Amino acid sequence: MGELISASNLQKSFGSLRAVHGVNLRVNAGEVVGFLGPNGAGKTTTMRILTGFLDPNDGVVLLNGISIAEDPIGARRTFGYLPEGAPAYPDMTVREYLHFIARARGMPRRDIATAVEGVATRVHLRGVLDQVIETLSKGFKRRVGIAQAIIHDPPILIMDEPTDGLDPNQKHEVRELIRTMGSTKAIVLSTHILEEVEAVCTRAIVIANGRVVFDGTPSEFEAKAPSSVTRNRMDHVFRVMTGSGVEAST
Amino acid sequence: MIASGAMSPWRTILRREFRSYFATPLAAVFLVVFLFSSGIFAFSLGGLYERGQADLRSFFQFVPWLYLFLAPAISMRLWAEERRLGTIEILTTLPVPIWHAVVGKFLAAWLFSILALALTAPLWITVSWLGDPDQGAIIAGYIAAALVAGIFLAIGGFVSAITKNQVIAFIVAIVACFLVLLSGFPLVLNFFRGWMGSGAIDAIASVSVLTHFNSLMRGVIELRDLVYFASGIVGALVATALVVDWRKSA
Known part of the structure; x- marks a missing residue:
């Protein structure tokens, strides 16, 4: 199945803050990629660059082979987008x-x-x-x-926190929907909920401080935890990868 | 490229915007205020009856002053509202060129203000019934009034594109429209006279809305005046499109 999303070396700064720092992303049809990361890690910024809402300082985004910078209208036809907060x-x-x-x-x-x-x-x-x-x-x-x-x-779906604010039943329904659509589309979604990645994603990408710190399957992600950790293994890996010492201890 | 049977995007946006005026009490409030105050101005201040002449000069001469406040009231929400709601992120990631959105929104606002103007037709009918007015002058007056509304809305739309605060958009638009309205008059010119050459002063004087409005009001529709309003509107719309594109995520 073809590569529908291709983003290379995305860079974005807001003033002196480097929000996204060298993010690369390839997503094929049939993949559901979960973006994980603490608040402010660069998830929303990356998604906004993918959809052309933000222009990157550097880097190239191709959607179904169409450059969002060179043919924005053509590229925008290829995706559906749920922005942060579902406006x-x-x-x-x-x-x-x-x-x-x-x-x-x-x-x-x-x-x-x-x-x-x-x-x-x-x-x-x-x-x-x-x-x-x-x-x-x-x-x-x-x-x-x-x-x-x-x-x-659309062949591509980009969703910023699609299950935020839903009750458990609604979350379940939306996850089922995403899983069904995921068999034919390239889907990128962001979430805070680690179990969601396990439930719907074929791949997890962890972003911290604007960099990709992990890219692999949810089970590979979980396997990063030492065997001494028996409960909430994904949470443990997430804290080690992204957290400061203070956050990890709370 | 648009699929057959599809509406072109600017018309889709025009339709949505125009309907949105009537979704809230805004339309009713605006129309009532416009009709009420234009009536008061025409009869009390303009002496429509006392002049004993069958014409609408006493009505038209106050129209630019009415629009000075009412056009910014319409235009303030055009873009500021999209930013506040976050819907700008949806709008600017739809496969719609930015100028379609700018033109669609502007035309919706303009049509709405022309609707308000059209509702003053009973004045015209009354005057025509009581006397024998110069119909050409009245038509020229309506055209002039519509053009003033157009240029104020285009300026107000531009101001609305640079802020997400509607109150700021409203006040700054009034000031900007006021300067453009009176730029040919000593009040404004004296301000610039101290530190600008006479060439620049002449240039500033020539962009006065009131000068061109009065010229049209004489009943002679001159190309010079039409070009003035058309280029003012187009210029403001181009500037709006640039600002929206440049600061869409701001």
Whole structure:
């Protein structure tokens, strides 16, 4: 299966702060990559560079072979994106919003109603389709964000904390959805939850201080823990790789 | 390239924006304030009746002053709101060229202010019924008023693109529009006269909205004036697109 995401040597500084420092990333179709890292490690910045929302100081991003810098519109057609916090227009109904996204993505008008119904079924939004977004609970808003990211069935999915704010049942549903889509798409998601990586990801990438400190399967990640550690082994590895001494001891 | 049957992106954005005015009480408040105050100005201050002439000069002469406050009230949210909500991250990662978003938003705001203007038609009808006004002058007056709204909204949209604070966007836009409105008048010119050459002073004087507005109001639609408004609007929109693209993540 082809390489859908290719990012080489990404660099990004904000003033004197080096947010992303030489990140490389290759993701093939059929892979679900989990981005792990403490807050402020550079996960969101990296995802924003992948989607072209931020311009890197250096480095190249190719999405399905298209350069985001040279052909931004062509590259943006290849992915769906759930930004941090799942922003949406609060004064629109879910249906109006999804129609707007589908239209802006150039979907033929006759296909839009079907696509909206289909995606609403997949992420369990049917009951709130005609509700105004600002009246929705956090979990529903997150699902609206996921719906707008997958409505056009893109080959690439980039999701910043897709399960944040969901209750355990909703988390389970979203993970199932991601796992299903992961068989054919290239998916990158970020999370704080280590068990999530185990549950849905085929690969884990750990970022700390803007650098990739681990890239491998979740089981390889867990195997890094010494055999003396018997409980929360992933947490242990994560703390050793990313944490300062203070954080590791708390 | 847009799939057949798809709406071009600027129209999609125009539609969403235009509807959003009516999703909140903003539209109603704006229209009521506009109609009420234009009526008061025309009758009380302008002496529409007392002048005993069947024309709308007493109405039109206050329109630039009304728009000075009301256009920034519309334009302040254009981009600042997208930044505050975070939806700018969705908008700028959709496969839509930035100028489509800029033009779509501007046209929505402009159409809305033209709608407000159109609702003053009863004045026109009354005057035409009571007397025999110079219809050409009235049409020229409406065109001039619409152009003033356009240039103020384009300037206000630019200001809105540089901040996420709508109050700042509102106040700075009023100041900017005020300077452009009166740049041909001693109040503004004297400020620059101390430290600028006469060539620069003439250049500043020639960008006065009021000068061109009054020229159109005489009932003669001159190319010079149309070029002035068109280039002012286009210039502000280009600047907006550059700022949005440059500071989209700011």
